Amino acid sequence: MEMEQQATFTQVTLEDESAHAFDSTVARIWRVFWILLIVTLVEIALATVHYFFGVPPVLLRNVIFLSLTLVKAFYIVAEFMHLRHEVKNLILSIMIPLLLFIWFITAFLTDGNSWRMDRERRAVQVEQVTPAP
Numbered sequence: 001m002e003m004e005q006q007a008t009f010t011q012v013t014l015e016d017e018s019a020h021a022f023d024s025t026v027a028r029i030w031r032v033f034w035i036l037l038i039v040t041l042v043e044i045a046l047a048t049v050h051y052f053f054g055v056p057p058v059l060l061r062n063v064i065f066l067s068l069t070l071v072k073a074f075y076i077v078a079e080f081m082h083l084r085h086e087v088k089n090l091i092l093s094i095m096i097p098l099l100l101f102i103w104f105i106t107a108f109l110t111d112g113n114s115w116r117m118d119r120e121r122r123a124v125q126v127e128q129v130t131p132a133p
Contacts, residue, residue: 032075032076032080035075036072036075036076039071042068043065043069046061046065047061077094
């Protein structure tokens with residue numbers, strides 16, 4: 001009789017722990033949802049204000065958008081790829097190449113824009129130098 005009670009107690013304890021783990025996971029997912037929703041709503045509000053009123057300036061708006069997007073990306077990676085709970089070296093081995101890749105894209109976009117601006121400047125100079133028939 002005592003064996004059955006202990007088995008029942010162990011089963012109830014395991015079920016309680018399982019239910020607690022499930023509740024904890026669900027609560028964490030909802031927390032992530034609300035944080036990402038708030039950041040997204042801030043981005044939408046910023047875009048709407050810029051569309052109707054023209055503030056903040058485009059450069060500042062883009063910097064804010066990029067910052068908020070990076071916050072969301074890092075938060076998603078930390079939570080759903082479980083990097084938050086990993087060792088520091090693993091996190092750095094993923095994040096440093098990612099940051100270098102972002103720098104790489106930025107450098108190429110800047111260089112491409114420089115070439116475009118130079119080509120437009122030269123086209124204007126050619127039009128000014130060419131005599132009219």
